[in-house]
Amino acid sequence: MASSQQAKRKRSLSVRDAEATKAQILDAAEQEFAIAGLNAARTETIAAQTGVTKTMIYYYFENKEALYQEVLNRAFIKPIDEIVQLNLEQLPPQAALESLTQLFLQQTSKNPNIASILFLEAIQNRGKYYPKQWIEQLYGKLIAILEQGIAQGVFRPLEPRHTAVNIVGTCVFYLAVHENVKHLWAGSRMLSKAMLQEHAQESLNFVLAGVRADVNVS
Amino acid sequence: MASSQQAKRKRSLSVRDAEATKAQILDAAEQEFAIAGLNAARTETIAAQTGVTKTMIYYYFENKEALYQEVLNRAFIKPIDEIVQLNLEQLPPQAALESLTQLFLQQTSKNPNIASILFLEAIQNRGKYYPKQWIEQLYGKLIAILEQGIAQGVFRPLEPRHTAVNIVGTCVFYLAVHENVKHLWAGSRMLSKAMLQEHAQESLNFVLAGVRADVNVS
DNA sequence: GTCTATAACCTGATAGAC
DNA sequence: GTCTATCAGGTTATAGAC
Numbered sequence: 148m149a150s151s152q153q154a155k156r157k158r159s160l161s162v163r164d165a166e167a168t169k170a171q172i173l174d175a176a177e178q179e180f181a182i183a184g185l186n187a188a189r190t191e192t193i194a195a196q197t198g199v200t201k202t203m204i205y206y207y208f209e210n211k212e213a214l215y216q217e218v219l220n221r222a223f224i225k226p227i228d229e230i231v232q233l234n235l236e237q238l239p240p241q242a243a244l245e246s247l248t249q250l251f252l253q254q255t256s257k258n259p260n261i262a263s264i265l266f267l268e269a270i271q272n273r274g275k276y277y278p279k280q281w282i283e284q285l286y287g288k289l290i291a292i293l294e295q296g297i298a299q300g301v302f303r304p305l306e307p308r309h310t311a312v313n314i315v316g317t318c319v320f321y322l323a324v325h326e327n328v329k330h331l332w333a334g335s336r337m338l339s340k341a342m343l344q345e346h347a348q349e350s351l352n353f354v355l356a357g358v359r360a361d362v363n364v365s
Numbered sequence: 366m367a368s369s370q371q372a373k374r375k376r377s378l379s380v381r382d383a384e385a386t387k388a389q390i391l392d393a394a395e396q397e398f399a400i401a402g403l404n405a406a407r408t409e410t411i412a413a414q415t416g417v418t419k420t421m422i423y424y425y426f427e428n429k430e431a432l433y434q435e436v437l438n439r440a441f442i443k444p445i446d447e448i449v450q451l452n453l454e455q456l457p458p459q460a461a462l463e464s465l466t467q468l469f470l471q472q473t474s475k476n477p478n479i480a481s482i483l484f485l486e487a488i489q490n491r492g493k494y495y496p497k498q499w500i501e502q503l504y505g506k507l508i509a510i511l512e513q514g515i516a517q518g519v520f521r522p523l524e525p526r527h528t529a530v531n532i533v534g535t536c537v538f539y540l541a542v543h544e545n546v547k548h549l550w551a552g553s554r555m556l557s558k559a560m561l562q563e564h565a566q567e568s569l570n571f572v573l574a575g576v577r578a579d580v581n582v583s
Numbered sequence: 584g585t586c587t588a589t590a591a592c593c594t595g596a597t598a599g600a601c
Numbered sequence: 602g603t604c605t606a607t608c609a610g611g612t613t614a615t616a617g618a619c
Contacts, residue, residue, distance in 0.1 A: 163602055163603075164602090165602070168602080168603090181488075182488065182489060183402075183404065183405070183489060184402065184405060184489070186401065186405040187401070187402060187404040187405035187489065189593095189594075189595095190594075190595065190596085191593095191594075191595095199602095199603075199604090200603070200604060200605085201594095201595085201596085202596090202597085202602095202603070202604065202605085203602075203603065203604090204595095204596095205595085205596060205597075206602070206603080207602095210595080210596075211595070211596090263488050265542070265545075266484045266485075266488060266541060266542065267484075267485075267488060267489075268545075269541065269542040269544055269545040270399075270400065270481050270484060270485060270541055270542070270544075271400060271401060271402070271405065273544040273545075274544050274545040277545065282545060282546065282548070282549075283548075286546065286549055290549075303570075303574065305567065305570065305571070306563065306567050308546075308549045308550065309539070309563060309564060309567035309568070310567060310571060311549075312538065312539050312542075312546055312549075313535050313538065313539070313567065313568060313571045315538070316534050316535055316537075316538025316539065316542075317531050317534055317535060317538075319534075319538075320530065320531065320533070320534025320535075320537075320538060321527070321530050321531070321534065323484060323487065323488055324483070324484065324487040324488070324492075324530075324534075326487055326488075326491040326492050327483075327486075327487040327491075327492040327495065327500060328500065328504065328526075328530055330500070330501075331500075331504055331508075331526045331529075331530075332526065345524065345527060346527055349523065349524045349527035349528060349531065350527070350531055352521075352523065353523070353528060353531045353575045353576075354575070356521060356574060356575045356576070356577070357571045357572070357574045357575035358571075358574070359574070381584055381585080382584090383584070386584075386585090407611095407612075407613095408612075408613065408614085409611095409612075409613095417584095417585075417586095418585070418586060418587085419612095419613085419614085420584095420585070420586065420587085420614090420615085421584075421585065421586090422614095423613085423614060423615075424584070424585080428613080428614075429613070429614090
């Protein structure tokens with residue numbers, strides 16, 4: 148839920164507030180699309196969760212597909228812009244990789260729907276509705292950092308593209324499948340602040356260890 | 366497609382072969398469920414791909430849900446049994462982790478549907494239809510190996526459960542989202558033998574590097 | 584075992600009132 | 602802006618013939 152505190156409160160009776168309603172629909176839609184994906188998502192469910200009738204969805208959006216596209220744009224474009232603005236070129240490769248990974252982990256932890264939508268969209272629709280920049284810029288940045296690190300000898304001789312994919316996977320896998328592994332942490336809420344913090348820390352360590360060059364033995 | 370070479374050939378006219386038909390339905394269903402998930406999957410699509418009519422699905426299976434359950438059992442139970450039979454306890458932790466990861470990569474590469482279904486089931490149905498053993502045994506084995514390696518000082522001080530999740534994620538992420546990252550390898554088929562081999566090699570290296578203890582500098 | 588209907592229900596989308 | 606009512610098309614599942 149990238150936006151609108153308002154959308155989280157119960158809808159008070161008979162308010163007429165276009166901006167608020169539209170934001171509420173987008174929030175509910177993001178939630179539903181993050182569980183079901185485009186095809187299995189039900190407009191009725193989105194409407195019910197929003198507290199309005201189905202009709203309103205079609206008042207504010209052309210159809211289910213257009214709503215889906217807006218949800219994806221809203222969820223993905225702002226995060227990727229933040230990553231682009233990091234100015235990583237000035238940092239040594241290890242520090243650049245750490246900054247990028249940390250920010251990405253922070254963004255996806257703040258809104259785990261990003262992870263679910265990432266998978267559902269890739270699997271179900273072959274990435275058709277993905278904001279183009281997302282893949283290009285995220286992986287582009289990662290690959291550039293990895294290549295630089297290899298050239299400088301601080302990263303091991305790895306294949307940059309596969310490794311970039313593995314890094315992104317490490318960041319988002321836990322968030323997408325948390326319901327599947329919750330019994331490993333009997334009693335804990337998998338998306339609690341503490342658990343997300345642990346996930347971020349462990350994943351960052353795993354990534355940094357996974358790429359660093361062998362330290363030569365004496 | 367875990368089974369039945371037969372199912373891959375075009376259905377010859379008017380054959381009546383219960384076993385073959387059932388296997389064909391299961392193969393087509395696995396394909397459809399791996400793209401759409403339980404709810405969005407269409408029995409019509411499964412029937413069309415099988416070369417029979419929808420009626421046959423309900424002749425061989427109670428309903429869509431039961432068919433889905435059988436697909437998951439067939440796809441997941443045999444692979445996990447192979448992993449259990451590895452007898453890893455006798456190996457040192459690094460070798461055990463390498464064997465397990467390698468076998469898991471091999472299994473998921475042979476049938477990438479496993480990866481897609483893993484995600485769709487986790488996200489859409491909260492893992493309700495998962496064969497219970499899968500999670501318990503796969504993660505159980507991994508965590509035991511990691512704990513042993515930490516105790517022996519050959520793995521760095523990592524959190525075993527998070528790391529186990531990250532290892533599984535590294536193995537399956539590429540397979541699930543390959544359609545999203547294919548432009549990184551312009552011109553290559555992402556699931557070609559060569560690419561899958563590269564993915565397995567790079568992922569194994571990433572995992573082994575990600576857990577190993579710092580080698581002390583001289 | 585396999586097919587052709589068809590029942591019963593669900594769902595995206597719209598018309599028209601307020 | 603928001604609602605009620607409703608249509609058209611799609612989808613699961615079954616009945617009954619061959």
